[in-house]
Amino acid sequence: MxxxxxxxxxxxxxxxxxxxxxxxxxxxxxxxxxxxxxxxxxxxxxxxxxxxxxxxxxxxxxxxxxxxxxxxxxxxxxxxAFELPREWEGRDIVVSGWVKGLPTRSADGTRFLFNVDTADVPVERFPRTLQLSWIADDAPPPALEPGSRWRLNVRLKRPHGNANWGVRDAEAVLLAHDVRATGYVNLPLQAVRLPGKAGGIGTMVDGWRSAIRDRIAAVLNDAPHMGIVVALAIGAQDAVSTADWQLMRRTGTSHLVAISGLHIGFVAGLAGWLAGWLWRRSFFIGLGLPLFVPAQKVAMASGALFAAFHAALAGFNVPAQRTLWMASIVALGYLGGRRVAPSVVLAWALGLVLLVDPWAVVSAGFWLSFSAVGAILFAMSGHARIARNQSLDSPEEEGERTFATRCLSALRSRIAALIARMRSGARVQFAVTIALAPLTVCFFSQIPLIGPFANAFAIPWVSVFVTPAVIAGVALPAPFDAFAFRFAHQLLECMMAGLQLLSGPAWMLWSLPQPDAWAMAAAAVGVAWCLAPAGWPLRWAAPLTWLPLLAPASAAPTEGAFRLTALDIGQGSSIVVETAHHTLLFDAGPGPESTHAGERIVVPYLQAAGIGALDALVISHADSDHSGGAPAVLESVEVRQLLAGLPPANPLWQTANAKGAQTVRCAAGQHWQWDGVDFSILWPDPGPLQGKPNAHCCVLRISSGASPAHDQTPLSERAPVTALLAADIEAPVERTLLTRDRAALRAQILLVPHHGSKTSSTEPFLDSIEPSIAVFQVGYRNRFHHPYAGVYERYKARRIELSRSDDDGAARIDAGETTLSLERYRQMHRRYWMDR
Structure with missing residues (x-):
């Protein structure tokens, strides 16, 4: 099998x-x-x-x-086959149905899944599951209980996610949850709560999970680690604080927040032992149950049943499913009188997980979970279990030995067994660390060097102390549950304090670029080579196979060239500019006030690209869709200089100074060279900023193949490739730039001003630039209707090669000294679920 x-x-x-x-x-x-x-x-x-x-x-x-x-x-x-027709996007639709799963609550409102029973549209295959947001505008959303029935007026759009290199594919996640349309509740005052509730085991379990979350929130309220307690109880991670996430990522312990297979296995084993213990003692009440069914079989079946219950509380995530299937197969084999090989158990769990959810293979949890268990089985396959030595002395010899000698022998035996178990545990920890390191680089672009030591402390602490305390709180009635939840939180405070001590300096977190398929294949061979049984030849050479992973060849542009990556961040702007040895980020996208693109997209992209430091962060102006993600960038990446068109009172200046960045206000005339590439600021003028933010945006010009100052070769003979990043300038600024120096505006690459609004991209401006490539950074069906249809046609009429982030995803432009190439993410990395 x-x-x-x-x-x-x-x-x-x-x-x-x-x-x-x-x-x-x-x-x-x-x-x-x-x-x-x-x-x-x-x-x-x-x-x-x-x-x-x-x-x-x-x-x-x-x-x-x-x-x-x-x-x-x-x-x-x-x-x-179930989809929302394009003509029904953005229109009012009345749907009736019930709340599915566990809603996610935040200060902005509530996000939830909605199972549709009826919809007032003539669509034969209307989406069965919607992902909706109930936005908290004038009044907070009502308590949306799992299974509660509602009639809602909604506005929907087809499932669409941001498409970027090195960032999780949101559309694949939506498809895995059978979400075929997303949107928000329109006219919330007209929402009607319908009588009755949806039935089914899933709805009942979700109701339990919601009640447990409410109990924990009532007890712990605003406690700093309440989100971790909730995550360990029901698998919902939305309440985990940003500070906790950052600390656990730095120490490689973020997996402990999930209800993992280790937690379920430990608690299921404890439940099985308790059931067997009670079954054996049934003689004391005159039942003699072990005479009918052996206690071992009862313990095994009870453990499997409890694993199913705990996996249901976890929301049936992939690690929980794997543990459930493995426990069930082992229990069935034992009840049938057969011993199933561990590799067969793992293979069955692999197949059953994919039968239930074929999209599990696109999630990081799938690979981390199965790889960890597979590595443990492979590493321990060549090591026989060390049984405790038993004395074979004859009764006469035993009698001849003194009492002290027998005590010393027993002590030695126990010490030897303890050392053997410690060695076995260390080998398991070594196997998991080695096996998961390449996957950690692939999914998270980092290796926490302190991870093995932090996990050696945190894994037993959470598994042996914190998780049982949380489970006790779930099982106990009020008010006794409060003592258990508070005790669990105190244990977490001790653990987090220890992790804070272990986190150490920044160099303990080794950042690496996301590897390609060949580097991952070589690393996988090295893992198998390193964990092979004793006697495997040339084991010392196994680390050599990791060189493509740990020391990848540089993908930076050559001297005199630059690479420009316009990220797909929705409605906003963020462009990464790379030269041979320097990196500049022009704008950082929206922040917490909108889509959290700074921490969701910009920072993960920088980490996946192996960019651990920015030589310059340019924030063109104060609008949130350009500057909102800057705090997340400053928090996660070293920034050496902040160059911005911000008023003096903007808090970003203080934040950047606190992070050790040099702060400079951008002004026309500023000029520098990196690696043979010329950078110059064309706008705004020096002096106090006047007018609205769009009127004093930083405009950056980049030219490849820049010659040193002593090189007198005419610019026309060098024929450099030039990019113009125009931010959100509008027609008045365009006219001012035209009157100053038309030649300075000529560029082959243009970041379209103001996302293609009708107040920008005037005809004379485009005629002066004569771009070959124009990039529109716009959100899918954004509320500003960017780009304006007339402006977009203006670009098409000039036969300019266009890239739109809402259609093409991220765009990458490689500009050599005289060459130019454009790569669109959705074309080069297309999957069947995109734009469906």
């Missing part, structure tokens, strides 16, 4: 990498191929030879991959 489930998983993974779903003809050919391979495998097994048996298992593996590919394609086609 190992080959079957591994092949099935490979097929599912293969499907999730496709740009388009296969048609029915391709699926039919795939099914025929699977049948033919099964027939070949049967013939190979009949022959019985070693080579024939191996060929048969290979045929089974490929056939299972075909089945997995077809199954995932069928599930995807079924789910994508």
């Amino acid at each position: 190992r080959a079957v489930w591994i092949g099935f998983a490979l097929g599912v993974l293969w499907l999730q990498q496709q740009a388009e779903l296969p048609g029915w003809l391709a699926l039919s050919a795939l099914g025929a191929s699977a049948c033919a391979l099964i027939a070949v495998a049967r013939l190979c097994f009949v022959r019985g030879a070693v080579w024939s048996s191996r060929a048969g298992w290979f045929a089974v593996l490929v056939a299972a991959a075909c089945v997995g590919f077809g199954y995932a394609a069928w599930r995807a086609q079924t789910r994508l």
